[in-house]
Amino acid sequence: MNLDEKLVDMWQNDRNAYYKELKTQLKKQPNEVFESILLIINMFKHSDLSHVFKYLGKVSLEKHSKVQCIFFYLHWLMADTQTYRLKEASIILSKMEEYIDDSTPKALKAEFELKGNARDGEENLENFKKSLSLIPIDSQQYKINLKNLTDSYASGGELHKLELSYLQRLEPEYRNLFLFIDAMERGDTDKALELIDDVMNTMLKLPDPVKLKLNFLKGLLNLYLRQSVVDESFYLLISINSLLNHDPEKALEYAKKFHNHPGKQISVLTNFTRWHLIRTELANKNLSAALRLIGLEKNFSKMNFSSLFYARIELLRGNKEKAILQFANALKLSKDINAMGRFDFELDLATDLTPGKIRFLTEGATKLLAENRINKVKAPVNNVSNVEEKGVEKLKGKSIAIKAVKDEVLKYAPFDIPVLILGETGVGKDVIANAIHEESKRKDEPFIAINCSAIAESLLQSELFGYEAGAYTGAIKTHKGIFEEAGQGTVFLDEIGDISSGLQAVLLRILESGEFRPVGSAKPRPAHCRIIAATNASLEARVDEGTFRKDLMYRLKRLVINVPPLRERPVDITYLAEYYANLNRVSSDPVTFSDEFKQALQAHTWPGNVRELKNEIEKIRLLNSDKPNYTIEQADFLQEKTTDLEKDSPQENVAEPSVEIPKKEDVTQPDQLKRKKSTKEILQNSGSYFRRLEYIKELFTEHKRLTRKEICQITEVSNITIGRDLKKLREEKFIIKMEPTKSARTHYFVLNES
Structure with missing residues (x-):
């Protein structure tokens, strides 16, 4: 067995041995390809990844075998994928293809085809199976890819479509794991309860991301069974439980928290959890936001329960006949794949559907099914003009x-x-x-x-x-x-x-x-x-x-x-923000910005220029359910900078008469106010968020009614920071915001004495 054959064998059966062999060979003689592969494996230890890719670009493959060149490009492709260098990844895959011929070992041909399917962004599972057939069944390489294949089916609740022979080749702990995931995806709680003890008993053998997914699914099973204990380490479980408790606003809050910062919990994604933000937007009757999210997901229409989501959308639009047809499709599918448990659970989570609406949809769908009058129906789309500009x-x-x-x-x-x-x-x-x-x-x-x-x-x-x-x-x-x-x-x-x-x-x-x-x-x-x-x-x-x-x-x-740059043409800042905020909106009513929001946009330096502005506006649309009114509290990126906008853009306060605020230079203030001023200075020097909130509460307790500008003047804290504090106090129901007119200048806050 020559070196290339040895490396291919190790790649198939023992990855650790493969990398150890590369190190052994380097001790014998220099080899740019082996050095590059080991550099890629350890690349995240480097603070500047650009040096890694520059090194790869200078490697000469002239004196290396085809097998070694394929391994080189395979690892480069892995590095590109992990660092989202997708354009380069496409080129590298093409380079890798140039070395594939009739003499290429089947194991490496399979790696190329598997990576090619991943690049296309589609789970073409039939092609995946063909690629697997090139790999020896008893190899480590086969087992790794078999798990990926089975997980794809199970996470979609479609394990019944996978030939039984594939399941039988898995280790028992993984076979039970995927059967459990599939049961949970279909809402088959009887099957899940039958498997859960065996799955949890073998959990120690599983990788950490799989353990996290299992703990989540165990918590989800508890919610299916209406058990009161909720694992609050998972935002999604809090959100789902909130829908079950008919609190769609809290559900949306936690769905957005997960969507914005999934972290390690990204591993809990299945088809059920992947679309949860859309589910919660519909529960809050945020039609525009739901349609926008669906538009961002190319594969949504292929999801098993997309018809049920579409039925809810059509009902919100008032299209009752289309809603019944979509509902009938969802009901038929649920019966066909033994997923009625999931169907019922989805209805429990749909707080936008009253019992009367569910009865209306069920009766209509049952009639269509009895008369065999259902067929595929087009997905609802945004009613927006998509005229292509040139x-x-x-x-x-x-x-x-x-x-x-x-x-x-x-x-x-x-x-x-x-x-x-x-x-x-x-x-x-x-x-x-x-x-x-x-x-x-x-x-x-x-x-x-x-x-x-x-x-x-x-x-x-x-x-x-x-x-x-x-x-x-x-x-x-x-x-x-x-x-x-x-x-x-x-x-x-x-x-x-x-x-x-x-x-x-x-x-x-x-x-x-x-x-x-x-x-x-x-x-x-x-x-x-x-x-x-x-x-x-x-x-x-x-x-x-x-x-x-x-x-x-x-x-x-x-x-x-x-x-x-954008900062040198301020007139374009608000114009572009409004353009991106209104782009492809379902509603014909234009978005409005508060005065504070406009001022903050103008004050921001926009180091990323138009691209940054577009990304931030799209983020606000996503996290605020595409609502039509934008305020400073919704723009976290504008609140990171504590610039006092009032100094640059003074406003006359035309709100209802408030208390007269003592000026800083008024030396005749009562001792009580002098003490508060001294306290205020201490608070400013300490920068304590907690103490600042307590001080603002004291101001409201004494004065009852205050404007944002007055609080900024007293505390000498920026308009943006105070806006964040006021939002917090409103969430605590400590104060109430009063809006006599639409103009932000007339708005003020009063102590909630109820």
Whole structure:
């Protein structure tokens, strides 16, 4: 058995032995591939992961066997997946494929196919089975992937679809585990109770994430059985129990806590738990938020109980006939897969469905089933206009700067000369590049974008220019590069300032001669595409540092578009926030922002520019159920900074008359107020959240009625921080917010004396 055969055998049967063998071989002689694999295995010990990927990009595979090259790319792919370098992962998988041929060991062919299915993002379980057939049944590699396959079926409540032979190949503890998970997913409590003792007794043998999932499912079983003890270490169990207790608001609160910060509890996800946020939004009758969440989940319609969710949506919309049809589909499915326990439990959790509505749906569905009149029905969709915008229509903003950018896009679009777009990260350089393409005569040709800093140097050149068969070890067939694939279209090179000196020389040659040469080819080929480049770096500074060619900079800077950062065009901040807040809303009523919210938006520095603003607004929409009114309390990211907005934007308080607040310079204050002022100063110096709340409570106890501005003036604490404190006091029902008019300036707070 040679070294490659030995490594494949160890990979199949003993992963620990595999990595030990790599270390042993390195003691005998240097090997870049083995060093790289061990570096990847220990990569999270490094503070700067970029150094790891730079090292991988410089590894030469010339003197290594095909098997070792496959192992190299397999581990690189694992590293890309774990660090969400998805673009590079796709390229690495293609590189790995180049080494796969008839001589490749079946075990490595199987790894390639399994990783390919994962990359596509779909659980194509039939292909998974075919890949498994390439691996010896008694190998560790087979057992690991068999568990993944069985878990996919069990977590969907579809273990009945998996051939019995697969279950029989599992160790008893895992067989019972997956049967238990499947029973819980279907709501078959009798089967779950039959299995739970055996499963819990063997729990010590299971990995920690599986133990966590088991403890969660045990808690869920208790809720099915209506046992009062709730394991409050799981947000989802608190949320589910709240729905059972007809408290949908609390249920939504904890569902959002889990959704926002799942942490290790991500391992408890099954089809039942994965869609729980949608379940709680519907329980609160937040139709817009539920539809938005469904729109974000591509596979929702494939879920077993999606029809029941759709029935609730149609009922909220007033479409009773469609609701009955969806309900009938859900009822039939539940009977077919022995999941009536889950069906009944879902109805118990649906606080939006009154007993009368459930009776109405059940009677209608029963009639349809008896008459065999049910069929597949389309999923409900958002009633929003999805008109696709083109060209400069995609560039959003009201500022003079953005109008100038639009003018430049229209001015430069007709030419074939390269365009250089300059601007900070997140300003939308890619959107501008696409707008230039769509306004040009090339609009019907491909637009291909590539981030030069996101792909390893050793891969970038072959991706851009392609390579000939036999150009290097593993290059079995010719590969077209981006410049050739683009044809008469446009190539957008983002982060051009980060490319190596060698690649700069190649790019300069293309700009000067209009030709490129694939790796391994002796003949140049014409480049018919237009080039648009972008960078957030100062190319002049890079030239001074000697890291960027001056002649290339001049070639690129013939037509330049400068995009100012968001903080320099404040008029666009609120405009863009409102645009993203209203984008694809179900309701025709526009979103409104409170004055404090607008001020906080303007005060924020927006280091991530438009991308940051878009992400934060989408987060607010998600966590606040897509409600139409935005206040400062909903924006955690704006509350992190304790900037006193009142100093920059003074407001006249036109609320109902309040107490007269003693001014700081009033030396004739009573001793009692002087003592409070002294206390206030101590509180400010200590920064204690607890003591500050106690002091604000004292103010309300004495004065009964206060505005936010008055509290800010007394405490000398920022408007944002006080807003957070007032929200807390309202949650405690210590104070009540009064809103005489819609204007935030008229709002004030009173002590709750009830």
